[in-house]
Amino acid sequence: EAIAYKEKTWNKVDIDPKNILVTNGVSEGINTLYAALVNEGDEVLIPDPSYPLYINFADFYDARKVFYRTIEEEGWIPDIDDMRKKITEKTRFIVVNNPHNPTGAVYPKKVLQDILDLAAEYKLPVVSDEIYDAMVFNTEFHSVASLAKSDNLVIGMNGFSKTYLATGWRLGYIYLKGPEEEISNMRTAFLGFLMTRLSAVTPLQVAVARAVYKTGSHLKELVSKLDERRRYSAKRLREIPGFSLPVEPKGAFYVFPRVDLKMNDEEFARQLLLDEKVFVVYGSGFGPLGTNHVRLVFLPPVDVLEEAFTRIERFMRKISS
Numbered sequence: 043e044a045i046a047y048k049e050k051t052w053n054k055v056d057i058d059p060k061n062i063l064v065t066n067g068v069s070e071g072i073n074t075l076y077a078a079l080v081n082e083g084d085e086v087l088i089p090d091p092s093y094p095l096y097i098n099f100a101d102f103y104d105a106r107k108v109f110y111r112t113i114e115e116e117g118w119i120p121d122i123d124d125m126r127k128k129i130t131e132k133t134r135f136i137v138v139n140n141p142h143n144p145t146g147a148v149y150p151k152k153v154l155q156d157i158l159d160l161a162a163e164y165k166l167p168v169v170s171d172e173i174y175d176a177m178v179f180n181t182e183f184h185s186v187a188s189l190a191k192s193d194n195l196v197i198g199m200n201g202f203s204k205t206y207l208a209t210g211w212r213l214g215y216i217y218l219k220g221p222e223e224e225i226s227n228m229r230t231a232f233l234g235f236l237m238t239r240l241s242a243v244t245p246l247q248v249a250v251a252r253a254v255y256k257t258g259s260h261l262k263e264l265v266s267k268l269d270e271r272r273r274y275s276a277k278r279l280r281e282i283p284g285f286s287l288p289v290e291p292k293g294a295f296y297v298f299p300r301v302d303l304k305m306n307d308e309e310f311a312r313q314l315l316l317d318e319k320v321f322v323v324y325g326s327g328f329g330p331l332g333t334n335h336v337r338l339v340f341l342p343p344v345d346v347l348e349e350a351f352t353r354i355e356r357f358m359r360k361i362s363s
């Protein structure tokens with residue numbers, strides 16, 4: 043009930059509490075999704091680049107991961123034509139992650155509506171991972187479920203790791219919205235997997251349920267601090283020769299610049315860590331379009347970011363000389 047309250051007040055999504063399944067983090071939610079809906083050889087449509095768990099679980103369950111293109115120059119927005127081309131009889135669902143990890147993209151309403159229309163046309167569920175829902179900067183966030191029509195089936199994924207800065211608590215949830223018959227079949231399939239671990243941790247569920255009713259009092263400060271760190275990071279990246287950032291991130295706490303490299307992105311990240319003790323994640327690990335990019339996290343305070351960028355700048359000078 044607390045989660046239904048949160049979704050209603052934060053995201054304008056009406057969900058019946060019986061259609062909410064509490065998980066040990068969204069990570070377990072993603073595992074549940076694949077365990078319940080995917081058989082060997084099935085296809086899942088995921089963004090390129092993508093949060094890696096959507097890739098890893100496809101591999102684990104012997105599904106075929108099919109990447110749809112997102113367009114860097116437009117702020118890493120999904121290419122709907124490409125998405126359409128990649129749907130086959132074996133497609134089981136379309137994954138949307140908004141705000142997006144690793145790019146920080148926040149999708150406009152029209153793009154989400156187009157995805158929902160496409161999904162309805164092919165009778166496919168839309169999986170919408172909205173774990174960064176309240177972390178948006180000078181832009182509006184739209185939950186996919188809030189835009190869904192009566193013939194859409196939406197599988198929402200969300201949790202408390204990011205907006206409550208409670209990563210270690212391992213609490214997340216899946217919710218289902220759509221035609222009753224399809225929802226109840228899916229709920230049974232999901233519960234078939236979730237019952238094997240009995241429940242998500244009960245004391246934490248009680249604590250989070252209380253926190254949710256004091257809704258969002260911490261968010262304003264959090265978003266304003268992150269916004270300063272986001273703007274600072276984008277500015278520094280644009281000043282350092284070798285990086286390019288066509289569009290600033292609009293959500294989450296990641297920035298995903300292109301790097302003109304003499305070495306591949308994995309080697310770049312490794313060498314930067316060894317030489318300057320600065321950790322970035324190499325882009326090709328997020329999918330083919332992540333190649334020649336790196337993901338930086340702008341959670342630390344500006345003075346820490348300043349030191350990190352100074353070291354990165356020194357490293358870039360060294361490798362380009």
Ligand SMILES: Cc1ncc(COP(=O)(O)O)c(C=O)c1O
Pocket residue numbers: 066067068069070093139143171173200201202203209212213214
């Ligand atoms: C898009 C996305 N989904 C899910 C997760 C995992 O979240 P949780 O801590 O709830 O398992 C992350 C964590 O980085 C993420 O970025």
